[in-house]
Amino acid sequence: MDExxxxxxxxxxxxxxxxxILPDQIAPALDKVLGDxxxxxxxxxxxxxxxxxxxxLPLERADTAITAVxxxxxxxxGVADTPELRAAYVxxxxxxxxxxxxxxxxxxxxxxxxALTQTTEFASLPDADRVAVDHRIRDFVLSGVALEAEDRARFAAISVELSQLSxxxxxxxLDATDAWFEHVEDAALLAGISEADTAMFADAATARGLPGWVVTLQMPSVSAVLTFAEDRGLRERVYTAYGTRASDQGPHAGQFDNSGRIASILDLRREGARLLGFTDPVAWSLATKMAPDAATVLAFLRxxxxxxKxxxxxxxxxxxxxxxxxxxxxxxxPWDMSYVSDRLRAARYAVDEQEVRAYFPVDRVIxxxxxxxxxxxxxxxxARADVPVYHPDACYYDVADEDGAIIAGVYVDLHARTGKRGGAWMAQARPRLKDGNSRRxxxxxxxxxxxxxxxxxxxxxSHKEVVTFLHETGHCLHHLFTRIDRPxxxxxxxxxxxxxxxxxQLMEDFAWDRDVLNGMxxxxxxxxxLTAELFDKLLAARRFLSGMFVVRQVEFALFDLLLHLGTLGSDPMEVIEAAREAVAVVRPxxxxxxxxxxxxxxxxxxxxxxxxxLWAEVLSADGFQRFAEAGLVDRVTAATFRDEVLSRGASRPAADSFRAFRGRDADPQAILVRHGLAVHDDR
Ligand SMILES: [Zn+2]
Structure with missing residues (x-):
């Protein structure tokens, strides 16, 4: 019988x-598609x-079969895990x-x-066909396969070493995070911290066989102390231990020190970049990205x-x-920042999350x-009740275009449950395919x-969950609206x-519009x-300290770029100081x-x-501005976005798609508009 x-x-x-589908069918299915x-x-x-x-085409078909399985x-x-399934998955x-x-x-x-790219046939192929092959060749080159024997061996060794160093x-x-803790026996030291967080500290103490409470460097603990602890000394100690992890400083100075690893990683990335013919690791990284070159990114960040600022x-x-x-x-x-921010937020922009939730019952949102x-x-x-799902919460929808034609499908699975991984995501179930005369x-x-x-x-x-829902919707639309036949x-x-x-992120921003929220x-x-009062509070909370947030992201991005460029040397502390000099308002x-x-x-x-x-945020914020300029929920703008960006996928450079949609390159000012830091100037 046919398998x-x-x-x-x-x-x-x-x-x-x-x-x-059963877990024990996974291995045989892989045998078949990998064998093919x-x-x-x-x-x-x-x-x-x-x-x-x-x-x-045979290669693409074989790839697609693997992906489908x-x-x-x-x-x-991800959504209906069992021990058997997990084992087969791993x-x-x-x-x-x-x-x-x-x-x-x-x-x-x-x-x-x-050789295929050098044929006369290739030159006459549709754009998407050529781009698909070119992309694959690029990936081959970046994997080192095109290098001469000696260099190829060296590149492979570098890849292994880099992966080990990472x-x-x-x-x-992780070890530095686990190594530090502070044993607290006086409850007064934890003043300001919520009951739930205090219980977490008590659990951490019990786990160590200690009475009282234990503060650790795990994220929930650090964030509880820095945000809520009234005791300034405790905040300072946690900030110090956290900010010196795996280094030559702080309570465990030298014990887990990453200094040597940073130096080795940078050296190897530079050598790897040179072997592939790039000037530096930045050029290597940008080879697969939209940003054209380091100078452009540097200028963008500055x-x-x-x-x-x-x-x-x-x-x-x-x-x-x-x-x-x-x-x-x-x-x-620095150890006061989160604490003071939270107090100011509570005093001026407090939003009662439960009150907001009451306005967003899931059926209304959908x-x-x-x-x-x-x-x-x-x-x-x-909704298609006849399409099999794996849990009653999941629902399959046909996506019908204006003329009634079914152009896509989407499984929507919204609720938390046992066996389901946390978070929110979009994934592809099936690609768009031509199969003989029929289309998938x-x-x-x-x-x-x-x-x-x-x-x-x-x-x-919560409103944040509505935002998340629209965020993942945006990723889905990218897949569902494709008109490209090369998966x-x-x-x-x-x-x-x-x-x-x-x-x-562009779709996210619709959740920040009054009229759209009225509808949801x-x-x-x-x-x-949702009342106007609650909406205004949400908006104020969104914009709270966003200028400081942006400059901090710029600081990290500048540091990353300058360090990999190597123009300021390889000492990470010197480079981060230079980045801070340019933008920071808080100096650690x-x-x-x-x-x-x-x-x-x-x-x-x-x-x-x-x-x-930041790069993507500027694109999405500026893209959203085009909607805003056209009255927001605008069919023509949406159609242009669909035609010029979503439907094209990677068949042409994202920069070209964006320009075709926006009529120009992205304007960084849009990010400030998004954060409420500037009024949008129509030019
Ligand atoms: Zn995303």
């Missing part, structure tokens, strides 16, 4: 048959085809990583694709810092004044969400973790990483929309060691890429 009949995971063209993939690669390498149909498995792992994930490494090191396959860096931060200085002065007048703090210290999508894009979501529409998963309904009330969302560059796939949050809110008892003490715990760039994927947060 696709017996193993539902292999039925990769139809929607996943969630009711039939290997056979395809071997055939291409052996026959050296010169046509797109023979050199590219794996997206169903990883979705189930093993499968390892096999996929291995397969990918093997393919990306295949020089013969790389050579076939390069892990060691992260572990040192300009943004310059624009935001006056607001940051005003906010700092407001904090200092409030601290002196109301809290008896004559000179603000109805308003459907209305918003209809008003903006002319699409309707039609793109399908996405939209997952959130809202509180389930209780006996007394429906599921009530590797459709929707969010292959889209420049520093622009990927453009659709999501309705008190669960009275049906009344000389012994503070921010770089030593900066896992984003030394143990995460943000090396020479931290600027992406």
């Amino acid at each position: 696709t009949m017996t193993n539902p995971l292999l039925d990769t063209l139809e929607l996943p048959r969630f009711g039939d 993939h290997r056979a395809v690669v071997e055939r291409i390498v052996a026959t050296q085809p010169r046509s797109f149909a023979e050199a590219w 794996w997206s169903a498995v990883s979705h189930l792992h 093993t499968g994930e390892e096999r996929l990583v291995e397969n990918n490494l093997e393919v990306m090191q295949n020089q013969a396959l790389y050579a076939v694709l390069v 892990t060691a860096f992260g572990n040192a931060v 300009d943004l810092g310059h624009r935001a 006056p607001a940051a200085i005003r906010e700092y002065a407001e904090l200092a004044e409030f601290a002196a007048d109301h809290l008896g703090i004559a000179a603000l210290q 109805a308003g969400w459907q209305q918003l999508l209809d008003r903006l894009f002319g699409i309707r979501l039609i 529409v793109p399908v996405a998963y939209l997952v959130c973790n809202f509180a389930p309904k209780t006996d007394g009330s429906p599921s009530l969302l 590797s560059i459709a929707g969010t796939n292959g889209f420049e990483w520093d622009a990927i949050e453009l659709p999501s 809110s309705g008190h669960y008892q009275t049906g009344a929309p 003490p000389a012994w503070h060691r921010f770089p030593h715990g900066f896992t984003h760039i030394f143990a995460g994927g943000y090396a020479a890429g931290y600027y992406s947060y």
Whole structure:
């Protein structure tokens, strides 16, 4: 019998048959798709085809089959996990990583694709076809496969060493975090801290066999102390221990010191960049991003810092004044910042979250969400009870265009439950595909973790959760509106990483409009929309200290970029001081060691890429401004956004798509408008 009949995971063209999928089908399904993939690669390498149909399409089809199997498995792992499923998932994930490494090191396959680009046929292919191949070749080059034997070996060794150093860096931060704690026996020391947080400290003490309370450097503990502890000495000790983790300073000076690792990581990144033909690690990082070059990013950051700094200085002065007048703090210290901020927020901008939640029962939010999508894009979501799901909370919708044609599908799964990972995310279920004469529409998963309904009330969302819901909707639309038939560059796939949050953050901003919120809110008892008073409070809270937030992000991004450029040398403390000199309004003490715990760039994927947060925010804020200028919920603007950005995916540079939508490059001023720090000037 055909395996696709017996193993539902292999039925990769139809929607996943969630009711039939079992953990023990995962390994055999992977055997099949990985085996097919290997056979395809071997055939291409052996026959050296010169046509797109023979050199590219079989590879793409084999990739798509793997993705189809794996997206169903990883979705189930994320939303309906069991011990058996997790075990199969972990093993499968390892096999996929291995397969990918093997393919990306295949020089013969790389050579076939390069030869394909030199044919006369290739020049006449549609843009998307060429871009898909070019992207793959670029990824091959970045994996070192195009290097001569000696360099290739060195590059591979560097990659391994860098990955080990990153892990060691992260572990040192974890170990330093775990190593420090303060035993508290006098309850008075914890004054100001909530009951829940105090209970957390009591648990930490019990876990160590101690009476009283234990304050640790875990994030919830640090944040509780720095934000709420009235005892200034306790705040200072926690701030000091936290800010010197894994360094040559502080209570565990030298014990987990990341100084040497930072130096080695920088050296290896520089060497790796040079081997690949880049001037420095920044150019290496930007090779796959929207930002064109280091000079542009530097100018962007300096300009943004310059624009935001006056607001940051005003906010700092407001904090200092409030601290002196109301809290008896004559000179603000870094360990006072969160505490004073929270007091000022409570005094001037307090929002009662429970009160706000009452206005956002989930059914009302979903109805308003459907209305918003209809008003903006002319699409309707039609619930399909006949499509199998894995839990009663999940629902599948057909996405119908204005003319009634079904153009996409989306699984919406909104509530927290056992076996479901926390957070919110979008993932792809099926790509848009041409299959003979029939078309397959793109399908996405939209997952959130809202509180389930209780006996007394429906599921009530916080405003922040409404924002999150629209954020993930933006990612979904990117996938659902694609018109690109090459899955590797459709929707969010292959889209420049520093622009990927453009659709999501742009959609988020609709949750900050009064009229849109009127449509998405309705008190669960009275049906009344969110009051103007609550809305104004939410808005004020959103804008609270946002100038200081922006300059801090600029400081980190500048540090990351300057350090990887190497123009100011390799001493991280000298470089961060230079970054602070340019933008900071809060100067940590000389012994503070921010770089030593900066896992984003030394143990995460943000090396020479931290600027992406701000870069994407400028794009989304400026994109949203175009909607605002046209009256916000505007069909023409939405259609242009869909045509010029969402539907194109990575088939052309994001910069071109943005320009086509906006009529010009992004204006950094938009970020200040978004944060309420400037009025928008219409030019
Ligand atoms: Zn996002």
